[in-house]
Amino acid sequence: MIIIDITSILLIMFSAVILFILISVFITGKYEKHEYIKSSYALGTLINLRAIGRNAEKAVDEVLERLNDIDDKMSAFKEESEISKITVSAGNKAERVSDDTYFVIKKALEYSKILEGTFDPTIRPLVKLWSIGTKEEKIPEEAEIRTAMEIVNYKDVVLDEDKHSIMLKQKKQALDVGGIAKGFAADEARDIFLKHKIKSALIDLGGNIFALGCKQDKTPWKVGIQNPFNSRGDFLGILDVENKSIVTSGNYERYFMKDGKRFHHIIDPKTGYPSESKIISATIISDNSIDGDGLSTGVYILGVDKALNIIEAIRGVDAILVTEDKKVYMTSGVKEIFMLTNEEFALIHK
Numbered sequence: 440m441i442i443i444d445i446t447s448i449l450l451i452m453f454s455a456v457i458l459f460i461l462i463s464v465f466i467t468g469k470y471e472k473h474e475y476i477k478s479s480y481a482l483g484t485l486i487n488l489r490a491i492g493r494n495a496e497k498a499v500d501e502v503l504e505r506l507n508d509i510d511d512k513m514s515a516f517k518e519e520s521e522i523s524k525i526t527v528s529a530g531n532k533a534e535r536v537s538d539d540t541y542f543v544i545k546k547a548l549e550y551s552k553i554l555e556g557t558f559d560p561t562i563r564p565l566v567k568l569w570s571i572g573t574k575e576e577k578i579p580e581e582a583e584i585r586t587a588m589e590i591v592n593y594k595d596v597v598l599d600e601d602k603h604s605i606m607l608k609q610k611k612q613a614l615d616v617g618g619i620a621k622g623f624a625a626d627e628a629r630d631i632f633l634k635h636k637i638k639s640a641l642i643d644l645g646g647n648i649f650a651l652g653c654k655q656d657k658t659p660w661k662v663g664i665q666n667p668f669n670s671r672g673d674f675l676g677i678l679d680v681e682n683k684s685i686v687t688s689g690n691y692e693r694y695f696m697k698d699g700k701r702f703h704h705i706i707d708p709k710t711g712y713p714s715e716s717k718i719i720s721a722t723i724i725s726d727n728s729i730d731g732d733g734l735s736t737g738v739y740i741l742g743v744d745k746a747l748n749i750i751e752a753i754r755g756v757d758a759i760l761v762t763e764d765k766k767v768y769m770t771s772g773v774k775e776i777f778m779l780t781n782e783e784f785a786l787i788h789k
């Protein structure tokens with residue numbers, strides 16, 4: 440009898456200790472999900488990653504490795520990249536490429552078609568002439584611009600699905616996927632996070648944002664839309680989003696001023712000059728970032744009316760467009776989730 444009693448007392452004491460430990464772990468939050476934040480530099484831009492989950496650190500490191508891998512394959516500045524190899528072989532032979540590069544070019548060409556050639560992955564000769572954002576930036580000679588424009592044509596990109604190869608038809612043609620690669624990279628980052636069971640993360644590739652899941656407190660992520668008239672960090676409005684990509688192409692990121700005029704890095708293939716549509720910032724909200732990135736660059740050039748019509752017709756994709764006269768236009772799908780916070784701007788309902 441006595442032995443049984445001692446055993447029960449020990450059992451009760453043991454259970455009490457376990458309960459105490461569990462309660463203290465809960466209170467001190469040791470079991471709370473782990474948040475990991477890291478900044479780095481890749482794809483020619485500042486990268487900010489924020490992931491919440493037990494494998495956050497491992498997942499973030501894997502994402503950074505993947506971003507560098509994408510940069511190695513797709514940079515127009517690295518001689519060994521697949522993009523550079525296609526450029527070197529222009530007018531001569533096709534180059535076999537990885538699934539990644541093939542996919543990005545295929546998508547880029549889809550957007551060129553949808554956006555009436557405003558987005559064009561063969562824009563490189565013009566981008567190089569202007570060299571905006573580099574030490575060589577300058578207003579090129581008229582004649583140079585005309586010569587470069589002659590070889591900018593997305594219809595000259597030949598894809599061979601069987602051989603998985605890409606060729607540029609004419610000599611001197613050159614590829615630039617700077618307007619779409621970050622979107623692809625953001626989608627890859629999201630997939631790596633999902634593989635590591637990260638249900639909440641904010642992926643920021645130089646302003647190309649993917650909001651995975653929702654915040655730790657279960658409310659949507661709040662993403663600010665940059666005020667194009669001000670330097671970084673000043674927003675004109677806020678978007679409430681879950682599992683969405685938010686990509687903005689703006690004239691305020693890379694540009695130079697000459698005689699009071701702004702020359703920015705989004706080049707209109709039809710004029711050879713930085714786009715002069717009245718849009719100064721084009722944001723695309725979509726499920727996949729490759730769509731957002733590809734579309735935002737072209738939409739910027741297309742101008743408000745065409746852009747709204749085209750984006751409204753694409754299911755699951757929305758746009759917020761800001762014009763130089765401080766008007767904000769948007770497609771129907773974002774009206775519920777976008778809040779204009781800066782009174783200097785006017786919302787225009789179309």
Ligand code: ADP
Pocket residue numbers: 557558559560562566615616617618619621645646647687688689692693704705706707708732735736740
């Ligand atoms: P960012 O990369 O600065 O976030 P974008 O996605 O709009 O902005 O891409 C701009 C880049 O795309 C330019 O730096 C250039 O490399 C390339 N680019 C410029 N004009 C065009 C165009 N008309 N079509 C496709 N790519 C372009």
Ligand code: MG
Pocket residue numbers: 617618619688731732733734735736
């Ligand atoms: Mg883009």
